[in-house]
Amino acid sequence: MNNIDGKLIEEIKTIIEKSKGTHLATIEVASKEIGIGVKSLRKMTDLKDFPCLKIGVKKLIIMNKMNEWFDEHKGETFNL
Numbered sequence: 001m002n003n004i005d006g007k008l009i010e011e012i013k014t015i016i017e018k019s020k021g022t023h024l025a026t027i028e029v030a031s032k033e034i035g036i037g038v039k040s041l042r043k044m045t046d047l048k049d050f051p052c053l054k055i056g057v058k059k060l061i062i063m064n065k066m067n068e069w070f071d072e073h074k075g076e077t078f079n080l
Helices: 003-018 027-034 038-044 063-072
Strands: 024-026 052-055 058-062
Touching: 003 052, 024 027, 027 038, 027 058, 027 063, 058 063
Parallel strands: none
Antiparallel strands: 024 058, 052 058
């Protein structure tokens, strides 16, 4: 294992440890659960305060933070 792989593995372990008890979902799974299209949800993950984790190029939605996020942004229009 090279140094870059080792650092990535340690970063992933840290993220997993911090997210224990958190429901994480891929964009595809989250899209089905909350009823937002995959393309739109993928674009939403680029918003500054959107509840997701980015591990390399993979994005995981923090599902138990979604309702709070939507409540905070109620009435806003997103031009995605």
